Amino acid sequence: MSAGEAKEYLARREIPQLFESLLNGLMCYKPDDPIEYLESCLQKVKELGGPEKVKWDTFVSPEKKTLPPLNGGQSRRSFFRNGGPGSGKGTQSLKIAERYGFNYISVGELLRKKIHSTSSNRKWSLIAKIITTGELAPQETTITEIKQRLMQIPDEEGIVIDGFPRDVAQAISFEDQICTPDLVVFLACSSQRLKERLLKRAEQQGRPDDNLKATQRRLMNFKQNAVPLVKYFQEKGLIITFDADRDEEEVFSDISSAVDNKLFANKEAAAGPNELDCSLIMDSGDTVYTEFEFEDQEEDQSSFSGYESTGDFSEDLRKSNIIFVVGGPGSGKGSQCEQLAKKYGFTHLSTSDLLQSELLSLSERSKLIKDIVESGEPVPGGIVLELLKEAMVSKLGDTKGFLIDGYPQELKDAEEFESKIGEPKLVLCLDCSAETMSSRHLMRNQSSQNSDNIETTEERIESYYQASNPLIAYYESKTQLCKVDAEGTQEDVFLEICKTIDSFLKKEEAAFSFSPEMQ
Template sequence: MPDNPNFPYRRYDRLPPIHQFSIESDTDLSETAELIEEYEVFDPTRPRPKIILVIGGPGSGKGTQSLKIAERYGFEYISVGELLRKKIHNTSSNRKWSLIAKIITTGELAPQETTITEIKQRLMQIPDEEGIVIDGFPRDVAQAISFEDQICTPDLVVFLACSNQRLKERLLKRAEQQGRPDDNLKATQRRLTNFKQNAVPLVKYFQEKGLIITFDADRDEEEVFYDISLAVDNKIFTHKEAMAGSNELDHSLIMDSGDMLDTEFDFEDQADDQSSFSGYENTGGFTGDLRQSTIIFVIGGPGSGKGTQCEQLAQKYGFVHLSIHDLLQQESSSLSERSKLIKDILECGEQVPGEIILELMKEAMVTSLGETKGFLIDGYPQEVKQAEEFEEMVGEPKLVLCMDCSAETMSSRLLTKSQSCECFDDNAETIRQQIEIYYQATEPVIAYYEKKTQLCKINAEGTPEEVFLQACTSVDLFLKKEAAASSFSAEIQ
């Protein structure tokens, strides 16, 4: 974007990025939950405690095995689910935590930044522990990345592989015995679907780091714990005498549980809720196809004309145009459980969590697979973390178009639109704030893609026709390169 010494908004470059989809309310900004981000969790002058993460589907026995590990090795036990439920109970009148309660009760994941903050606060309360076992975290790759960025790299990740049938039996039994609010039928189905969608990329992420060991959790809990103990002895306490028995682990279990990931759900009354969850059922097997798709991000400030350009580019090249605003509107008009959740969040004046935005986007892309030549994604990502999460869950964009437009031009266009459109009532101060937020949040994104050589800046100062011509030139050049690379690859083969 052009430098302008008379324009003040670039002075905020050193501020932390704005979490555009954060559920945090304005009143929370002064609370410890926000200020804690500025501090190291562990004292760098002292040995860091060993960290073991225990993950698996709901009902896989994570809590039981985590407690056993903690007791055997004298470690502290942390249940992330209990942390959140306790906070919800103690702050039931707080608007933010009331929303999080709804999210959890419907089977969705709690907002990532909130969960990480709660874990950090708990860890800072127990600085003298030799080791810590964390039960039920992370749930997806984005949470894993945030944990490593804000806390540390775990010493070991224990993954409990369990068949769908066994998971469902255990969850229904637990619902009868404990009556937890998140063990209702719809939430249980949603949590299983979430797990099914996120398990493969999460395990793969930790596999590539050499941190994860997988165990068959369909067996008796004592058998499972015996194998886990062998692994912990060998991985973390190599100086200790191992338990009697073989130290060889059956690594064929790692993501070899096809029934766990591929079996369709057969809950009673599922047909009544098909509209709510069918989108998730269809996303699991299409990740590979999405990664091969032509994905183009189009970013730009408010008033830069990115929406107009996306519509014209989609028509010219046969692409599907996706925008966050349209996706939220479409979902809000449906009758799904997630629609009710989104409406509640928006009615309270909060921003929709990034995890939900990413899910909506992935579902929309899966729906159009095979019927489009590519995807134009408008106004996303809005921060580097979103870019990284998209790459993990969906794939890398092949091209990023940046509508490069001065603040003066954007402000002038928005003011003109405000004066000519009764439904668009932004004043000069509101517009100034919108542009300021854009600069602060997006400049790191632009730098991120510039390093990857995927970014192409389009001078968006001209007329829509002039800008469209530039955009077409960039897309044509990209498509030619893609065709040439494909042809070269075919010749080699």
């Protein structure tokens, strides 16, 4: 069994979540006989109906559960501290924690210590490379480390989490798995000031992720994610933003007043959905996101460490005809996309092809992807999304739309795509039975001498259903989904898809013709 097959098996059987719940139970109770304790836990798993019924806190009794009180509890408070790298959030977090007697968690430091203590571990070696290049660590890994840290401090009255979340997907995942914060503090600072502070910190501390190339990368990631993240918490009435381009004590005084009013005043006091002054986090040459609408301005398009900046094409991408083509292995989505691209002048983008193409390049990113693929780990969604965005930008003006094949694979991919690029205009789901997909996939493997067997094929199909069901339901609720019966011949399915796209294009044309801007 290959590393990839082993990983797919573990994911399909929910083994990582099972192990996490067992470890949480062990950390909580510290039994004298861990073997006996684990045996009793596994018996409970059987009674519940299997690993898929197990949650992270299944083996933690209600009176010992650490995390629920965080979610608006009477005696325990929690809040996030966020801002660009170098905005001073670490310094301010420590001062706030000391002032109120809260526990301080630096997510960056948490990950760096884990990397240092498990340097021989293949997974953490890869994460170290990801962080050193300025990318975000895998989302689930970060959440798991935070949860385990929280389990170690069950009696704290409050917790300050520094440097988290970094994007909307992380915020949603934290709320789903742990809790909603009581307060989010955002420190806004100009990009130029952030660069100066990071480079100074690099000289003083020698942190590996403060090198020039990684710094540029981290700043670009921050600028892409900051406004959607602030907007997300504004809608929940949880965030307060501060100008961090000021004296440290002045910023601390303002934050302290806000924390006093929000967490320790009467229940009527609230943070309020105050607006983010985008000039605080964007330079004069950057795109300014005002009232969450784009204003086009020039942007310096630089490259570093093998990564090419896509510049500011956000508005153009958002207006593009973007069509997701979803389907399991053997559903025929690749073949259909090729024909559709020729007929309609669309650009067909396959995530697997983009990854293969990147692997053939000599960029730093290709080396990172190669290490990840060879270890059997999935390529981080942020890297896949970045490849997609770069490919889309390169075709703007030369295409009538984009057919994206193989993405999104799960709901968090869809949410990430919408926050960083935009919503698809149409989602085509090639719907056919598992038997049909299995038969087609095996026939294709035989003709190409692929080593996939029946068991592997069935596991891939089952994994597809598990990941795609929430995704399909999500797009059905947004009325963007169109299911196409893919049981017939390739020609019949193609004709059905064409009818759907023709109808979609007519509606788009009509909407454009009657747009107030065109009158």
